[in-house]
Amino acid sequence: MRRTIGAVGFVALLSGIVALVGLGFTNQTYHSSIGTLRATTSAATTACGKPMVAQQLSFATYADSSGTNSAGQLVHPGGNPNWPSYGPSNIFSVKAHACVTMTITQFDSGGALNNPYFDSIQGTVGDVATMVSNQPSVSGCPSGQSFTYKGTYHQISPCDVGHTFTMRALPGVDPGFFLSVPLPLAGNGNNECDLDSCPKVTVTFSFISGPKGTYAWNCEFPCGLNVGNFGAVMSAYGYMSGYLHVV
Amino acid sequence: MSSEHPDLSADATVASPPLKPDAKENKKNVTVIAALWLVLTAIGIALSIWLTSALLPSSMSTEMGGVRSTVLVFSLAAAPVVAFVLATSIYSLLAWRKAPGSADVPPPDAPPLRGNAAATGIWLLTSSVLVVFLLVWGLSEWSAQQVVQPNDLVVKVTGQQWIWNFTYPDAKVDSHALVVPLGRQVQFNVTSLDVTHGFWPVQLGQQVDANPGLVTTIRVTPTHLGHFVVRCSQLCGLYHAYMYAQGDVVTAKAFEQFLEHHGASAATSAKVALLAARQGGQ
Amino acid sequence: MTTLSDKPLLEHTVLSTAAGRLYRRQNVFTAIATGVVLAALVWWITNSIFSGGAWADDMTTVCMLTAWVVGFNLGIGTFNAVIYWMLGIDQTHEDELYAAGVGQGRKRYLKYCTDHKVVGTQYLVLVFVLFFVGGTLAMMIRTQLLSPHSSFLSPQTYNSIVTIHGMCMIIATIIMVSGPFANFIMPIMIGAKDMAFPRLNAMSIWVVISAVPCLVWTFFLDGGVNAGWTTYAPLSVQDGTAMDAFAITIIVFVVSVTVAGINTIVTVATMRAEGMTFGRLPVFVWGSVIGGALGLYAMPAFLISMCSMIADRATGTSFYVASGGGVGWLWENTFWIMGHPEVYVILIPPVAAMIEVIATFARKPVFAYKVIIGAFAGIAGLSIMVWAHHMFTTGWAPDLAGPFMLTTELISIPTGIIFLCIIGTLWRGSIWTRLPMYFVYLFLWNFIIGGVTGIYLSDVPADNYFHGNMFVTAHFHYTLLGGAMIAGAAGLCYWFPKVSGRMLDERIGKVAFWIIAVAFQVTYMAQFIAGAKGMPRRVANYDPMYHVENFVSSLGAYALMVGWMVLLYALVVSWISGEHAPANPWHSKTLEWHVPTPVPLENFLVDPVVTGDPYGYGEQGPAAAHVTFEYDGDRGGHP
């Protein structure tokens, strides 16, 4: 009897240790400082071709993830001054089967994609997006030629890319779903400037959200280190990667 | 603490076992084990047939058909072996378990049996025959898969962190979904832009790694229309779990439509050329 | 018979205060302190040298962790003897006795101690610590996989947990029998007073202990190693500095295994008692030697792959980076040239230990002794020629598929022989179902399943489906956890009375056994099913079509962990307050049962003379007794 109680106590003690370790690891899992960024709803729209619930979501890409954005929010809680990131959150939430309009403000500079496949827009309404910049143009590629910001676009040169917003569903959720939008570079050089007065380009596009479930997005522009420039920030969860919850 | 060595002579003399096993007893053992073995083998065969058809995905290509038949045949070949080991070990527990003299005294020693050349020989022979069978089966299946059909379709598969894309060089089309025509052999030329990925069109029953700087090749011949999934089977970093693509086996006519729909626009063909140059130059 | 009670025991020798020299001041705490100080110093220096360079972080991490390992071992006393030797100062007999733990009581377990029984016990504790760490990480994995789209862990954390779970378990299983039992039991089995190189023996344990913090520390560096325990390049070249810590861990571990392997082989070759011919060696001794030799072959491959990995990361070479001409296939080749023999480094010693258990509890001689030794040797020999079956689907050299299929399938012949020998030994035995025997039967069940599922993977056409999928995960857990670890548990329960001096509480032990036996099947059968249905392995999220299998598997895994915890409880509580064990509770014939319990320093009060092999159950005559004790003064015994 004494040994039975002892055994139960012993197992409980060790399980407690295991649970504590689990708690530690969940905490290590990156949590955005503002939590999930929820889309705002506006009146039904026909932007997606037919009358639908309209949702808006705005966020930005920053060259320096250690600072705060113009709304005073921390760009990234685990911020690293040398790493770019999406902010102020990397986890988004939108309604199912809605017309979602995303506005991404791009502050970062850019370069060439590993795979030119990602230079064109796929999965948005009309496979296009709109760009607006406070700069008329930046020097782009081939070198010497300039990249001019012009309204609606389907494709940009594969070496004028700042980041991409590339999204697909988690396995088993919405198999056909695929969305990829290249965001053009906002300026040349290593841009550490995140304010509205800095060089920036604002990209707007709409897509129809799929059924309920979780979707994973990441950036396909190689902005990290090491092999394929996909080490460091690209492989660290929460900077150039995140989720979209469709509820 | 006792510094005495335990007395050994006691152990050697206490037990005066029957030195020769009883022949009649042996016959009974063999009979029961054989019966048990037959029963278990039958169960094993039934399980093999049922599990193979219930668990493995239905065959969408000749290669997946090969996987299914290989698994079934190997299971059938293994069933008697497993049944034999289980039959003897279960029987040993049922029939030969001896109550100890007291709590801490072992049962009396059993008749010694230091080996049996015939048993060892038969065992070796049987396992060798099985191994040869496995090898011959495997090699014939494998060599059948190496045959290149004329007029095969070439699809270039590019893996990168964490997305697949597929290029149809002849039609200058690239896509994030894999579409292949029914009944025509498809050759996948697989490569990677960064780290090693595993190109695994699950229901087509073949896979090969995508290695940066190298092109690896597999061939499949789709035999059934339908949907399949392309997975990454090699851990490739952060989003390995999400590195998958959709695939479809479609009729030859639908396949032509697919190529036309994606259209050989100037931009797409330029991209295909760039990608080819990028991979060749790396 | 002459009584020996007037013989003074070696451990009661009173040493002068000068004995042991530096060893007197060293223990695990000075080791940690020295390691930390040296690491901090080297970090500071390298940081200022390499600061700003392209590979500064990697270089700094490598140098700092090397300094930690060197410092730790300086502090514990690993290098004392080397330095004394270089200076021409020989150890006195008193120094040697001090280093063997004389006069230090239980503190010797926290010190560099050359007594093989202390080293064995240290290994045992280390193995349990590693199993607990690895098991805890397994619980994290299974919790994440409870539901298809769980976000309990981020994908990055999940990948790093998968990696360290794997490597932790690999290290633990490599040393789980060859550490505790090949050190504690094996020398006594052959009638030796210690290992051939007691100092190297102590080194092998403290070196691997110093590596463990590096492995755990990877979690705190750059978010961990995300490449899996196989750390396939170039993904591992892409990883952060955690990968450097991982590589250092392996390099240090390689040193430990190499040293331990050499020690084991030389001990058996040169330290056997009179009459202990090779034909009379217990099977476990053969298993230890073959395992050690295979380790000696495998570890250099681990060393070269990890060294070139560090070179790529910290100096910018291009062994594995395609843009510089490197290729991941090189990594895969050298890794599996290590990796497949290593599987048998893990498997052979526990299985050999289990053969001892079977002979004792079936009260019969081992069936076909020479054949089983040959089978072990055959497995070892073939295992160095099968590595590419891990690479069937890499696209590497498709023409070699046939030869590697042949060697892989050939290895099932010697493995089958082991089954034959086990069945032959059980045949018409007097089966005594004590706890160790329970594990033997569980091994038979698990290993036959692990073996049969292996043949699908050995065959290229079927492997094209199963590679990289949960089926593989379930298969190698059936062979390594269900096979090797369960066989190791049989050995542990068998030798527990000799190691601890107490009898194991078999009532609790049997409860643990049944939980483990059932939970294990639930856990991994479910994974077989998920794999057969096409679920890839090492994924943080999966298609809901595999939900049921994973949910069941996770519940099974929790129960399995509880089972091991209960077994651990049985061990701990028996060690503390179990009833005192007699010298030979199982009435076994091997030599370790013929020395007193607890085993005195240098094991034998008088030299044993071996008269036959240790399996003469049911036989008569002096050969069946295995050993007599020689009291002849000429041999250094005591009149």
Next chain:
Amino acid sequence: MTTTATDVHDGAEHHGHFTPEQKDRKERMAVWLLIGGDAVFLALELFTWFYLRALNVSDGWRYSLATSSNQYPHCPGDSCSPINFTGEIPKIGSSWTLIVTVLALAAGAAVWWAEAIARKRVGRSMLVGALLLTTVLALAAVVAQFVQFQHLPVVEVINNATGSPIKMHLGTIMGTYASTALFYMGANIAHFLIVLLVALGLTLRASRGKYDASFYEIRLGRLFFVWVGLSTLVLSLVSILFA
């Protein structure tokens, strides 16, 4: 003969105390096993060399840097390409390789000589001299290898953007030939350092008269040093003949 365990205790071998014959037997076996493991390491070094050379991924064995500016064909100019230099990876200068090899073999020969001196009991000072020579040769081998290690990785290339020659350190972009050669040198240095430490210990111990009675440690040293010399020779031949 000095005090040994035999006098202190009762004649049986105790912790670390064996007769020189027993020690010789045990340690010789251990050294042979160590050499066996090292031979596997050597074989894998050769495997690495020939494998990378035969595969020659992306023409990366000893490529000419000019071709690699095509790495990013969609980025003309230097807009995104990290490589825009003309030059070729040089072969290893065989003179340094020969010097290192000769030094390593000479260390083996010197300890061989020392063993002969000890066997013929010529005298302690002579023995110390021979061992000192071994030590110096080992040290020289370490230094020579280190110098080569330092020299090789610098390669002169032309920067296409400016047209001026610059010196670059060999790095990831420099191909597998340079990588493997550097690895060989690193492995050599590690081996020579072990030889150096052992030779130093043998010298010190000889000077303290430890080998006046029994000198099996020198024989063991000979075994290992000769192995190191031979493996260095193999690596050197490979790196010169199969560049």
